[in-house]
Amino acid sequence: MLFRDDLLSLAPYTPGQTRPGAIKLSSNENPLGPSPRAVEAVRNALDGLNRYPDGASRLLREAIARRYDLDPTQVVTGNGSDEVLTLIAGCSVRPGVNAVTAANTFSEYTFAARLFGANVRKAPLREGRFDPEALLALCDQSTRLMFLCNPNNPTGTYLTHAEVERILRLAPAETLVVLDEAYADYAMAEDFPRSLELLKKYERLVILRTFSKLYGLAGLRVGFALAHPEVAEWMQRVRQPFNNGNLAQAGALAALEDTEFVARSLQINREGMERLTRFLEARKLVYYPSQANFVCFHCAGDARVLFEALLEEGVAVRPLNSFGLSEWVRVTVGAPEQLDRFFAAMDRRFNG
Numbered sequence: 001m002l003f004r005d006d007l008l009s010l011a012p013y014t015p016g017q018t019r020p021g022a023i024k025l026s027s028n029e030n031p032l033g034p035s036p037r038a039v040e041a042v043r044n045a046l047d048g049l050n051r052y053p054d055g056a057s058r059l060l061r062e063a064i065a066r067r068y069d070l071d072p073t074q075v076v077t078g079n080g081s082d083e084v085l086t087l088i089a090g091c092s093v094r095p096g097v098n099a100v101t102a103a104n105t106f107s108e109y110t111f112a113a114r115l116f117g118a119n120v121r122k123a124p125l126r127e128g129r130f131d132p133e134a135l136l137a138l139c140d141q142s143t144r145l146m147f148l149c150n151p152n153n154p155t156g157t158y159l160t161h162a163e164v165e166r167i168l169r170l171a172p173a174e175t176l177v178v179l180d181e182a183y184a185d186y187a188m189a190e191d192f193p194r195s196l197e198l199l200k201k202y203e204r205l206v207i208l209r210t211f212s213k214l215y216g217l218a219g220l221r222v223g224f225a226l227a228h229p230e231v232a233e234w235m236q237r238v239r240q241p242f243n244n245g246n247l248a249q250a251g252a253l254a255a256l257e258d259t260e261f262v263a264r265s266l267q268i269n270r271e272g273m274e275r276l277t278r279f280l281e282a283r284k285l286v287y288y289p290s291q292a293n294f295v296c297f298h299c300a301g302d303a304r305v306l307f308e309a310l311l312e313e314g315v316a317v318r319p320l321n322s323f324g325l326s327e328w329v330r331v332t333v334g335a336p337e338q339l340d341r342f343f344a345a346m347d348r349r350f351n352g
């Protein structure tokens with residue numbers, strides 16, 4: 001049998017690990033659990049499981065469009081933003097072209113581009129940040145995609161509005177610029193990109209969002225793209241007909257309206273982030289200032305060793321070896337009692 005041997009070098013995704021009984025701070029999940037309104041809507045939708053879902057996810061797309069003051073034709077939903085990434089790559093790349101991203105970022109950009117045969121070029125981060133000049137320098141006439149992770153997973157750093165706009169102005173005309181804003185809901189910096197404003201100006205911008213983080217619905221699998229209608233139409237061409245199930249559509253729709261849960265999620269993140277950074281500073285640990293729901297810190301040694309030691313103490317964090325940052329660890333902003341456990345485990349590890 002003949003298979004595509006170019007897929008042999010495609011590394012399988014490394015998920016955040018945990019073990020029974022441990023506190024999981026390894027996958028940037030919402031520590032409050034799922035949106036209660038979403039849970040109720042999913043329960044109410046259970047009796048309709050004999051029916052196929054609405055293949056166009058019409059109600060959900062309309063609600064998202066209203067939220068962002070766009071037309072529903074500009075919204076493409078998927079089975080998590082993971083799937084949306086493959087829709088973008090599926091309609092834009094082929095063998096012989098390339099995609100550009102950073103060396104230390106979310107692995108699914110490489111997966112999506114390579115799945116459809118494209119090469120991936122990676123620019124080093126600069127002080128933990130995406131480097132606009134290095135990214136632009138990697139582009140040529142065969143660059144069809146650029147993936148920007150903003151804030152960046154795993155460093156939590158961000159590109160400013162001006163930097164993203166500069167990339168949109170200077171990248172080759174044939175390049176779609178994908179701005180993955182999975183964590184943008186948490187960002188508070190004044191110069192954080194106003195991406196919707198940029199979408200009105202630049203047709204080649206694709207914004208990616210997800211219900212997995214702020215809305216606490218990682219297990220439901222709903223993400224979406226906001227794009228120019230023509231770009232969205234191309235993405236729809238490569239989408240499977242029923243990619244969001246009944247429960248996913250109902251849950252996401254209800255979560256969008258759960259303003260109380262969103263407010264609590266943002267508050268717990270703000271307070272937890274403050275405690276986490278104070279803790280790291282007090283221990284003189286080097287970390288990147290983060291705009292997300294996690295922090296990335298330097299552990300002066302193989303991150304897997306610290307990971308194992310903390311897991312022994314019942315706390316699962318993310319060693320960043322698979323991101324190419326083998327001396328860095330990423331920890332999700334947990335609930336107050338989870339952070340207490342993390343601080344205690346760290347102190348036993350470093351002082352004990």
Ligand SMILES: Cc1ncc(COP(=O)(O)O)c(C=O)c1O
Pocket residue numbers: 027028079080081082083106149153180182183209210211212218221222223
């Ligand atoms: C930067 C980034 N983009 C996208 C995703 C995938 O999100 P989803 O659960 O919507 O597939 C993640 C998940 O961790 C992420 O970190």
